Amino acid sequence: MKKAWNILKNTFVWLMVLLAVFMMIFTVISCTTFNRNDRSLFGFKMYIVNSDSMAATDFNAGDLILVQEIDPSTLKEGDIITFMSQDTDSFGETITHKIRRLTTDAEGNPGFITYGTTTGTDDETIVTYPYVLGQYQNHIPGLGIFFNFLKTTPGYFVCIFVPFMLIIVYEGVKFFNLFRRYKKEQMEEMQAEKEQIEAEKAENAKMLEELRALKAQLEGGQAAGAAVAVCEAEEADAAENVE
Numbered sequence: 001m002k003k004a005w006n007i008l009k010n011t012f013v014w015l016m017v018l019l020a021v022f023m024m025i026f027t028v029i030s031c032t033t034f035n036r037n038d039r040s041l042f043g044f045k046m047y048i049v050n051s052d053s054m055a056a057t058d059f060n061a062g063d064l065i066l067v068q069e070i071d072p073s074t075l076k077e078g079d080i081i082t083f084m085s086q087d088t089d090s091f092g093e094t095i096t097h098k099i100r101r102l103t104t105d106a107e108g109n110p111g112f113i114t115y116g117t118t119t120g121t122d123d124e125t126i127v128t129y130p131y132v133l134g135q136y137q138n139h140i141p142g143l144g145i146f147f148n149f150l151k152t153t154p155g156y157f158v159c160i161f162v163p164f165m166l167i168i169v170y171e172g173v174k175f176f177n178l179f180r181r182y183k184k185e186q187m188e189e190m191q192a193e194k195e196q197i198e199a200e201k202a203e204n205a206k207m208l209e210e211l212r213a214l215k216a217q218l219e220g221g222q223a224a225g226a227a228v229a230v231c232e233a234e235e236a237d238a239a240e241n242v243e
Helices: 002-033 143-150 153-242
Strands: 044-048 064-068 080-084 094-104 110-115 132-140
Touching: 002 143, 002 153, 044 132, 044 143, 064 143, 080 110, 143 153
Parallel strands: none
Antiparallel strands: 044 064, 064 132, 080 094, 080 132, 094 110
16 A cells, blocks of 8 residues: 555656746747747748638637748648738738638739638738748647636746645655655664663673672682681690690
């Protein structure tokens, strides 16, 4: 049971670490790449769709679209392109619409008539080559919504701050438990050393008592021998006097 709990605990920690690292990498990439006309990643630019103008056929608001740089002269009718809008209502905005047909503007510059498939209405201004940012390739549903949430305070708190804090708290508790175990083992070692010293002192005291008893026996034996010698001497003197 304890082994299974340790496995689950370690798995949870590693998942938190991977999640925190992924969120950090994703945040760096998204902040430096998403919706940036001058940035690309592996040849792709990434944009968050802000409207449902293409929802009828291709992608929805909140999706993340992948756009590849391309020579505008190779584009054809039916391709979906991302461009800088020159329309009055959306001037300077990044728009991704479908090419209805190829054409030229009033000055004879080649360009495209574009439209959103949801409404089917043509865009106001012809998109000439200098304003084409790339050709739509694919999309990731809903990732733009997640990125927009990540840029908010609750999103940062939930997706980045909380995972890192869980890791820090877990490691802090783990360190505290290790420290407490170390102190316990240290106290046990000190107690064992104290008991060993007490045992050695008791053994030494016992040996000292035995030595004292042996000394007393030896001294008693010597005194008895001396008394015997005196008695023998007195008896010898008495015998000489009788003679």
